Amino acid sequence: MLECNLDAKGKAARLLGGIASIVGALVLAALLATDTIAFGLGWYAVAGAVFGGAFAIFEARAGWCIIRAMGIKTPL
Numbered sequence: 001m002l003e004c005n006l007d008a009k010g011k012a013a014r015l016l017g018g019i020a021s022i023v024g025a026l027v028l029a030a031l032l033a034t035d036t037i038a039f040g041l042g043w044y045a046v047a048g049a050v051f052g053g054a055f056a057i058f059e060a061r062a063g064w065c066i067i068r069a070m071g072i073k074t075p076l
Helices: 008-033 042-062
Strands: none
Touching: 008 042
């Protein structure tokens, strides 16, 4: 089903990107929770960043990239 289409560099890049996204989401959530910043869709941005980061970590773990599976070439 999920055929491995990533090498070690691609897995590492997706893992680091996923972790960075989740850390960024936590920082944004803290800023929103303390009313340091406020904008209407802030919590949706947090949810999107967490979902995106978790999906990138899943891709790294599985060795599979959805973009490559659709036939689009990526540099890593």
